[in-house]
Amino acid sequence: MNSRYLVERIFSAALTLLLLATLTFFLLRAAPGGPFDGEKAFPPAVKENIEKRYGLSDPLPEQFVSWLKDVSQGDFRESFQHEGIPVREIISESLPVSLQLGAAATLIALALGVPMGILAGARHGSAVDRSLLFFSALGTSLPSYLFASVLILIFGLYLQWLPVALWEEPGSIILPAITLALRPLALVTQIMRASVMECLGTDWVRTALAKGLRDSRVLGKHILRNSLVPLISLLAPITAGLVTGSFLVELTFQLPGLGKHFVSAVLNRDYPLVMGVTLTYGAILLFFTLAADLLSAWVDPRIRLEMSESTRGRG
Numbered sequence: 001m002n003s004r005y006l007v008e009r010i011f012s013a014a015l016t017l018l019l020l021a022t023l024t025f026f027l028l029r030a031a032p033g034g035p036f037d038g039e040k041a042f043p044p045a046v047k048e049n050i051e052k053r054y055g056l057s058d059p060l061p062e063q064f065v066s067w068l069k070d071v072s073q074g075d076f077r078e079s080f081q082h083e084g085i086p087v088r089e090i091i092s093e094s095l096p097v098s099l100q101l102g103a104a105a106t107l108i109a110l111a112l113g114v115p116m117g118i119l120a121g122a123r124h125g126s127a128v129d130r131s132l133l134f135f136s137a138l139g140t141s142l143p144s145y146l147f148a149s150v151l152i153l154i155f156g157l158y159l160q161w162l163p164v165a166l167w168e169e170p171g172s173i174i175l176p177a178i179t180l181a182l183r184p185l186a187l188v189t190q191i192m193r194a195s196v197m198e199c200l201g202t203d204w205v206r207t208a209l210a211k212g213l214r215d216s217r218v219l220g221k222h223i224l225r226n227s228l229v230p231l232i233s234l235l236a237p238i239t240a241g242l243v244t245g246s247f248l249v250e251l252t253f254q255l256p257g258l259g260k261h262f263v264s265a266v267l268n269r270d271y272p273l274v275m276g277v278t279l280t281y282g283a284i285l286l287f288f289t290l291a292a293d294l295l296s297a298w299v300d301p302r303i304r305l306e307m308s309e310s311t312r313g314r315g
Contacts, residue, residue: 013286020282021275025064028271035080035269076276081268087276090261095280097167097257102243104177109184117192124197132189139186148179148252165254176253180246184238191234195227236292240285
């Protein structure tokens with residue numbers, strides 16, 4: 001792995017975060033309404049003092065430069081909605097919940113999706129394959145709120161095995177994690193099935209089978225590693241999506257995660273909190289994207305070669 005490539009990717013990620021921050025900042029200000037335009041209107045003098053306190057009366061470019069300066073020093077400012085509470089504190093308290101939920105959902109999706117996809121691809125056209133295809137189609141089309149409602153009714157209300165809301169018991173993560181994992185589980189199954197089928201059709205696999213090697217050895221040594229490459233390349237958006245896309249699941253199960261705060265912040269025009277959460281989500285997505293690239297290069301030497309050649313070409 002070329003160190004220059006890594007430096008270039010980190011520099012590119014920093015520029016992407018800056019662009020994301022710029023767009024989010026100005027789009028928030030362009031949206032109708034403001035953080036203090038509630039049902040109970042403030043007197044003009046009071047509203048003017050509040051906006052002056054938070055720097056909202058300054059020209060937009062000055063506001064952006066001032067905010068960017070604070071963020072570069074690790075200060076996301078105070079939340080408008082949660083008066084007196086720093087955005088950094090809100091993120092530090094709620095992000096672990098979203099990370100744990102996303103990690104659990106990722107583990108479920110990979111632990112079940114990879115073997116299911118391999119089984120479906122290896123038995124292409126069989127009853128097992130058709131059953132798994134039906135399941136994956138159901139998983140990608142079934143709304144998460146509907147699946148969550150079914151899980152709550154069965155395991156929470158009828159059987160009373162698991163808690164249905166809040167984050168107060170060890171088992172509180174189970175139903176939300178299963179709900180969040182449904183769609184990526186179906187996606188992982190489909191990716192692995194297609195990848196295994198493609199590997200089975202290659203000349204080198206046919207040659208290995210013609211030499212008399214056992215199917216299990218060919219599957220484990222020749223097919224599995226190569227079929228994982230497409231999945232690894234998509235692992236970054238899948239994992240980041242599970243961590244950052246759990247808004248509805250967190251709201252359904254009333255979890256104190258970052259998604260719940262983000263939805264509330266957008267509705268209440270809480271500019272500092274929206275900006276802080278957006279940058280956090282952006283950093284998570286970029287981190288997983290870079291990690292997936294490095295993992296793909298480790299698994300497939302051809303990708304390492306392409307990275308080195310592209311770096312030398314720019315040099």
